[in-house]
Amino acid sequence: MQFRDLKAQYQALRPEIDSAIQTVLDHSEFILGKPVAELEERLAAYVGRKYCVSCANGTDALQLSLMAMNIGKGDVVFTSDFTYFASAGAASLLGATVILVDIDRRTFNICPKALERAVQRVLAEGQLIPKVIIPVDLFGLPADYSNIIPIAETYGLKVLEDGAQGFGGNVNGRSACSFGDISATSFFPAKPLGCYGDGGAIFVDDHQLAERLRSLRAQGKSSADKYDNREIGINSRLDTIQAAILLPKLRAFIEYELSAVNQAAQWYTERLKNTVATPYIPDGFYSSWAQYTIMLEDDRTRDRVREALKEHGIPSMIYYPRGIHQQEAYQAMCFSDEWYPNTIQATKTVLSLPIHPYLKEEDADRICKVIIDNV
Numbered sequence: 001m002q003f004r005d006l007k008a009q010y011q012a013l014r015p016e017i018d019s020a021i022q023t024v025l026d027h028s029e030f031i032l033g034k035p036v037a038e039l040e041e042r043l044a045a046y047v048g049r050k051y052c053v054s055c056a057n058g059t060d061a062l063q064l065s066l067m068a069m070n071i072g073k074g075d076v077v078f079t080s081d082f083t084y085f086a087s088a089g090a091a092s093l094l095g096a097t098v099i100l101v102d103i104d105r106r107t108f109n110i111c112p113k114a115l116e117r118a119v120q121r122v123l124a125e126g127q128l129i130p131k132v133i134i135p136v137d138l139f140g141l142p143a144d145y146s147n148i149i150p151i152a153e154t155y156g157l158k159v160l161e162d163g164a165q166g167f168g169g170n171v172n173g174r175s176a177c178s179f180g181d182i183s184a185t186s187f188f189p190a191k192p193l194g195c196y197g198d199g200g201a202i203f204v205d206d207h208q209l210a211e212r213l214r215s216l217r218a219q220g221k222s223s224a225d226k227y228d229n230r231e232i233g234i235n236s237r238l239d240t241i242q243a244a245i246l247l248p249k250l251r252a253f254i255e256y257e258l259s260a261v262n263q264a265a266q267w268y269t270e271r272l273k274n275t276v277a278t279p280y281i282p283d284g285f286y287s288s289w290a291q292y293t294i295m296l297e298d299d300r301t302r303d304r305v306r307e308a309l310k311e312h313g314i315p316s317m318i319y320y321p322r323g324i325h326q327q328e329a330y331q332a333m334c335f336s337d338e339w340y341p342n343t344i345q346a347t348k349t350v351l352s353l354p355i356h357p358y359l360k361e362e363d364a365d366r367i368c369k370v371i372i373d374n375v
C-alpha cells in the first residue's frame with residue numbers, strides 16, 4: 001500500500017499526461033512556454049484571485065512573496081511552530097526574525113490568541129518591527145483567517161498565506177490561496193495538487209504586485225528588457241513540462257479528486273471517531289486533506305499502532321516529530337518548550353494515515369481495523 005498513491009493517479013490520467021509532455025517536447029519551449037501562462041490563468045480563476053505567478057517550488061513562492069513585501073533585517077515574521085520548515089526558513093533566509101507561535105490543539109493551525117500576544121510582546125520590547133503573519137493551512141485545512149486578519153489589521157501587518165498544503169480547501173466557499181495579501185502554494189508531488197518534480201505558485205489581486213513578483217522570479221528584470229535588471233531577484237520558474245502536466249491534473253482535481261479524497265477522509269472518520277481523536281474540521285471549513293492526521297493517547301500508544309500498521313504493510317508518517325522551535329537551526333533563538341504546549345502535545349501524539357483520491361473503502365476498512373485492534 002502507498003501512503004499517497006501517485007502511480008494510481010498517473011494510470012488514471014496517463015493518455016492526457018503523456019500527450020501533454022510529448023507536445024512540450026515537440027515544441028521545445030521548455031521555459032515559460034504557453035502551458036505556463038495557461039496554467040496560471042486557470043489556477044487564478046480556480047482560487048478566485050486576479051493573478052497567479054508560478055515559480056520553481058513552494059519555498060521560493062514564500063521567499064518571493066516576502067521579497068515583494070520588502071522583508072529583511074529588523075522585521076518580524078510570525079508563523080506557526082507546527083509546520084514544515086520552509087514556512088519559517090524562507091523568512092529567516094531574508095534576514096528577518098521569525099517568531100514562532102503555538103497552535104490550536106484541535107485544528108493544528110496557528111492559534112490567533114497566542115499570535116496576538118506574540119505581536120504585543122514584540123511591540124512592547126520595541127526592538128524589532130512586526131511586519132508579516134504567515135498562517136499555514138496545515139494538512140489541507142485553511143487557517144482561522146476570520147480571527148487572524150483582524151489582528152493583522154489592528155497592528156498593521158501583512159498576511160502571507162502558506163497554502164502549500166491547503167490548495168483545494170475553502171471556508172464557506174472562499175478558496176484557500178485567496179486569503180491575505182499574498183498566498184503561496186507548492187506543487188511538490190505529494191501535495192494536494194502535485195506535479196512530477198518541483199513547482200510552486202503565488203496568488204495576488206494587485207497588478208503591480210504581480211508584476212513585481214514576475215520580475216523577482218527572473219533576476220529582478222525590467223518588464224521591457226530581459227537584460228535590464230531593476231533589482232536583485234532570483235531564478236525561479238515553473239518548467240513548461242510541469243505546467244503541461246499540471247493542466248490535466250488540475251482538471252481531474254476539480255472534477256473528482258477533491259471530492260474523492262474527502263470521501264476517503266469520511267470513511268476514516270466514520271470508523272475511527274469513537275476510538276481515537278479524528279481530525280477536527282470547524283463548521284464551514286472544507287479540507288483538501290494533504291494529510292489525514294489522528295491523535296493517539298500518548299507516544300507509547302502511537303509507537304504501538306505504528307508498529308502494528310507496519311506489520312500489516314500499511315505506511316504511516318509522523319507530521320511533525322518536532323516543532324520548528326526545537327529545530328537545531330533555531331537553537332540560537334532560545335525558544336522554550338513551555339511556550340508551545342500544544343505543539344509539544346501534537347508532536348507526541350499525531351499519526352498521519354495513507355490518504356489520496358484513489359484510496360479504496362476496503363483499504364480504509366483494513367487500516368482502521370488495525371488501529372482499533374491496537375490502541
Ligand SMILES: *Cc1c(COP(=O)(O)O)cnc(C)c1O
Pocket residue numbers: 057058059060083084086087136162164165186187188198199200
Ligand atoms: C511543502 C511545504 C512547503 C514548501 O514547498 P516546496 O515545494 O517543497 O518547496 C512550504 N510550506 C508548507 C507548509 C509545506 O508543506
